[in-house]
Amino acid sequence: MAAAADGISYSRTVRDHIERGIGIPRELYLSQELFAEEMTGIFGRSWLYAGHESQLTGPGQYLTVECGTESAIVARGRDGRLTAFSNVCRHRGARLVDPGCGTKRRFVCPYHQWTYRLDGTLQGAPRMPDSFDPARHPLPTAHVEVWHGLVFVHLGEAAPEPIADLLGTGEELMAAFGIADTKVAHTISYQVEANWKLVWENAQECYHCNVNHPELIKTFDVAGLNATGRLETKTTPSLDPRVVHGRFPLRPGAVSLTLDGRYASRKPLGAFGAGLAPYTASIHLKPTFALVGCPDYAVVLSERPVSVDRTEVRMSWLVHDDAVDGTDYDLDILVKVWNETNQQDWALCERAQLGVRSRSYVPGPLSADETAVVDFYRAYADLLEAEDL
Template identity: 35%
Template sequence: MTTVLPPASQPVTTDHPVTTDQPVDPAALVARRRPGYALEGPFYTSREFFDLDIDAIFAKHWIFVATEPEIPEPGDFITVELGRYSVILIRDDDGGVQALHNVCRHRGSRVLLDAKGSVGNLVCSYHQWTYAADGRLLHAGDQPPTFDKGCFGLKKVAARTLGGLIFICLSPAPPPDFDDVAERVAPYLAPHRLAETKVAAQVDLVEEGNWKLVMENNRECYHCEAGHPELTCTFFPTYGYALEEIPPRLMPAHARYLAAEAHLERACTERGMPFAPIEELQGRSTAFRVQREALDGAGESYTRDGRAASRKLLADFDTPRLGRLSLHFQPNSWFHFLADHVVTFTALPLAPDRTLVRTTWHVHRDAVEGVDYDPDILTDVWRMTNEQDGAFVGRTQAGVSSPAFEPGPYSTNEYQVDALVSWYIERLEEHLAP
């Protein structure tokens, strides 16, 4: 059973439009970007940059869009909207994952209109052209004898799975470095067996901000101590700090972190589970970071006391105290793999000032709701954290829309924000190059 939970409150909104009416020269703004500083306002507010981001970032790189448990059976599908693109993800009859452009080869109608569901074949509601799950055209009425169905299948989108995560690339020439990344990340994901889980809950939250603000906010914990009381019950607030920069008030938390890390490293070593960080956040197309890290409190899961949210542990784990395997990919996704559940996050741009943040919780496929887990407890920490982050992003969108906005410098513990923005600028420079 999948529990879909609405957000408890809406993110901050503004009473004025936040897109600019003045012409914007993206190439000039990219060229004058000041390293170590936030981007200028038009990067977050202009239609020119939004369209450029779709073309240069979301249509050219590997984008996380869903998990295999979201389409568990043949015929199960979801549709994904990325700017002007609509993509169907569907489980085919052989159990594989297919990604197809949601555009009928007759006159261009959307084939599937629902966000998710299950079908036998893909039937366009306009003129009933019918396609198989792999995109082959099966039926097109009233065509001449010379009509060749083999020439009019749905156009395919590149798709890859990695430890149960589904990535797509809209480009006909996807970045080839995904193979290298997958080879190194797969051993971290494998013990959790995500493909053997089920979706326990999913929440869609539309944040009133540009997708880059959503991701920048996610890539630092400078704001966590004051901004996320539920999260910091288990998430050490020293994240991102170098040892010499940890404020005195956080030293007790750092001492707990060191003890918890020592315990986690012993547990991982005994079980042959990798835990060391791999961090390649810029200088490559498929940029990423992965590391298994300790949790505070009981050290088991993202709950207010740190204890497991599901009695039924994933795979064949023999202990819930295995910390959190944290993974993120540029440009739009982050993940937490725990012993008792997995949480996935994807940020999909809707408009210059609106971003869909989809959070999905996975538990063991044999876990029973109300017996092994309570959906409210399972989702509590990240529902609250997402809503808080939505408010921060909304306030920032309003601020960067002001003529008074001037980019400020990043703090040292915001180095991952700087890396994200630097990666983004690298990709725009490649796209804009003659």
């Protein structure tokens, strides 16, 4: 995708600003035209986190995936297979189901009751002529894959790179958390009044952490980030600029990212239940997904643009699938650190959005603690230029 702005491609502008060691121009956060290109060229060709497999155990269980103007349904069929398909009726385009999750025997469009099976094929439509063949009007399908129990959907037409290949370099680090054997304890959806790139940039750096995240820095060792400001990566480095993984350094004595550094859940995850020495780690798939694992719980963060100046960020807290709320963990304690940190981050992103709207904004030099922001700019420029993601 080569998006043109005044004859200069956005990606070339981004690379020029990387070269000069400064942030990207304000137009990139404000342009409606660029946003439309990003939605098709980047988000329309990226794996989107849909939910955890534990939310789709039985036939008819489904959840929706929203991204800008797009919406898809992932459903478990009677044959046990997961299928993803468009949430847009083949008749006159009504959304079939509201955002969220649930269980259906079939999907009946609320408008004129066209009825679809759990795999998105059309079963029937009322009062249509004899010549009408339901088999010719299935819902368009999307790609769906599962990585360690995490369900991803891809809305592109071409067959995408398997999610396991994409995240594979983080396998060694992340497998210990046994994410497939967890369940969703809680999910919060945040509406952030900021362009999605400001939200993602914020997640890349901890230049802002010491002052803004009093709860997080009780256990997260900001100084323990390596000298380049990136997460320390001890596993195979990722060759794909969209993928980042590394250990999350903890302060001495802390074993989990909680207010007091102790476990929030008594049921350890995966290999930690078998005596593996505790560590915390994360993996990011830019620009849609991040997973942070602690020995006792994990969080999944997914980011979806809603409009050029609004982003939905959803966080789900995962605990061992045997853990019982109120017995093994206290939900308030479990969600405290990340919920506080998230709200602090979104306020900062909204503050930045207000600033970049001003004509007086001139991007400033980036610090050594913002190397991962530059990595994000580089990955973003690659995505803008990619023809065949």
